[in-house]
Amino acid sequence: MSSGLLWPASIGPMQVSVQMWAVLGALVVAMIVVDFFVFGRGRREVTVKEAAVWSVGWFAIALGFALLLRAGVGGQASSEYLAGYLLERSLSLDNIFVFAVIFSYFAVPLPVQPRVLGWGIALALVLRLVFILIGAALLASFHVTFYLFGALLLYTAWKLARHDDPEIEPEHNPALKLLRRRVTMTADYHSSRLTVREAGRRIATPLMAVFVVVATTDVVFAVDSIPAIFAITQEPYIVFAANAFAMLGLRALYFLLVGAMDRFAYLSYGLSAILAFIGFKMLLIDLWHPPFWISLVVIGGVLTIAALLSLRAAPRRPEAPEGAPDSEDRAHVSLDRRRAESREAEEVGAGRGR
Numbered sequence: 001m002s003s004g005l006l007w008p009a010s011i012g013p014m015q016v017s018v019q020m021w022a023v024l025g026a027l028v029v030a031m032i033v034v035d036f037f038v039f040g041r042g043r044r045e046v047t048v049k050e051a052a053v054w055s056v057g058w059f060a061i062a063l064g065f066a067l068l069l070r071a072g073v074g075g076q077a078s079s080e081y082l083a084g085y086l087l088e089r090s091l092s093l094d095n096i097f098v099f100a101v102i103f104s105y106f107a108v109p110l111p112v113q114p115r116v117l118g119w120g121i122a123l124a125l126v127l128r129l130v131f132i133l134i135g136a137a138l139l140a141s142f143h144v145t146f147y148l149f150g151a152l153l154l155y156t157a158w159k160l161a162r163h164d165d166p167e168i169e170p171e172h173n174p175a176l177k178l179l180r181r182r183v184t185m186t187a188d189y190h191s192s193r194l195t196v197r198e199a200g201r202r203i204a205t206p207l208m209a210v211f212v213v214v215a216t217t218d219v220v221f222a223v224d225s226i227p228a229i230f231a232i233t234q235e236p237y238i239v240f241a242a243n244a245f246a247m248l249g250l251r252a253l254y255f256l257l258v259g260a261m262d263r264f265a266y267l268s269y270g271l272s273a274i275l276a277f278i279g280f281k282m283l284l285i286d287l288w289h290p291p292f293w294i295s296l297v298v299i300g301g302v303l304t305i306a307a308l309l310s311l312r313a314a315p316r317r318p319e320a321p322e323g324a325p326d327s328e329d330r331a332h333v334s335l336d337r338r339r340a341e342s343r344e345a346e347e348v349g350a351g352r353g354r
Contacts, residue, residue, distance in 0.1 A: 016237040024241055027065070028125070031058075031248045036118050039252060046114055051255035058249030065245060069238075080233040083296040084242030087232065087274065090303055091225045092246055093267060096254050098217055106210045108189075115192045116207065117251045120214035127219055128243050131226050136236040149227035150282030157275035160268045176213050185209065231278040232295045265313050270306025274299055 039046075039054050062085055070078035103113055138145040184203045190196045194208045229239050277298055281288070 016235065020237060024237065024244070028244045028248070031061070031244075032118075032122055035248060035251060036122075039114065046110075046252075046255040048256060051252045054252035055249060055256050058245070058252060062245040062249070065241065077235075077238060079293050079296050080235070081238050081242055083232045083299055084229045084238060085246055086296070086299045086303065087229055087278075088225055088242050088246035089249075090267075090271060090274070090299070091221070091228070092250055092253070093257070093264065094271075095218060095221055095250065096257055098221075099214065099254055100258050102210065102213050102217065106206060106213075108207075108210055112189065112192050112207065114251055114255075116210050116214060117254060119211050120218060121247050121250055123215045124218040124222070125244060125247055127215075128222050128226065128247070129240055131222055132236050132239050132243070135226055135230055136234060136239070139230060139234055146282050146285050149230060150279045150285075152223075153228055153231070153275045153279030153282065157272045157279060160272035160275065174216075176209055176216075179204075179209055179212050183208070227282075228275060228278050231282045264306075264310050266306045266309040270302050273302050277302075 066078045066082050066085075069081055099117065102108075103116075108116060135145075139149075185208065186196060186198065186203060186205050188205075189207060190205050192207065193205055194211065195202050195204050197203075225243075226239070229242060233239060278295070281290070281295070
């Protein structure tokens with residue numbers, strides 16, 4: 001079978017063949033199955049070595065898809081995909097920090113964390129596909145959308161450079177508040193189960209709340225990342241492919257980097273510079289038409305510089321002062337707080353029932 005049957009000779013807005021979507025869909029489903037049933041399987045903690053091997057594997061698969069695009073479609077589509085993948089991958093590092101905050105707040109047991117991340121990422125992929133299709137339709141119908149997206153990215157870049165992002169506080173998540181008001185929850189985790197049967201009725205476990213917070217938080221991150229990648233390409237197929245390959249390797253990347261996030265001292269400045277470049281590129285879309293490879297060079301170069309500067313300035317971990325609570329003590333405090341809030345929410349639900 002020739003590649004022309006699966007890949008058209010050229011790729012343009014909304015001209016991607018059904019076969020191309022079928023190939024991408026099959027790859028994404030296969031990777032989700034592997035991620036769920038092979039990586040982090042069983043009730044055990046994921047080791048750093050295991051996470052490193054899987055991270056390299058996911059990266060190799062992502063590069064393999066770029067080669068497939070290059071062979072079947074051409075160098076421009078492949079370069080746009082690679083630039084989008086690098087952009088989404090770098091922006092996803094912020095997700096890792098937020099996931100760590102969420103897991104700490106809910107005192108999620110380590111063996112359960114891979115499963116929660118898997119559920120959250122799978123749902124986030126579906127929601128991102130919806131956002132991508134809506135964004136592509138807006139860009140095709142309303143040219144002013146380019147300027148709105150560009151202004152949004154410049155504002156986000158300014159906030160990143162100033163470290164003005166608000167503190168992540170899961171207890172203020174609107175979806176979590178609604179869930180606690182409407183759904184009765186157990187006080188303790190029950191392995192990786194979202195619901196259990198107690199006293200003859202089906203009730204949720206705290207893992208349900210964690211899943212809701214993880215998924216909705218990623219939707220918030222998509223508000224920044226989706227407009228950013230549309231500055232590189234307006235083809236929904238490439239945008240979704242870059243998002244899918246970047247997100248599906250996020251679980252392994254989390255367990256590889258979560259303990260070293262404080263070493264990325266210049267990451268926020270690098271991301272700020274990238275978003276500022278992309279924002280200006282969108283604002284100047286009618287005046288400036290740089291070669292398609294410029295975005296790939298800028299994103300790769302800025303990330304490399306930020307990584308080298310961070311490694312050079314990596315701080316030594318200070319020893320905890322005598323009497324300070326360690327991570328296990330903080331987890332117990334978080335667990336006690338969550339139990340108290342769960343009991344309070346259950347009492348409110350019982351009151352509504354009466």
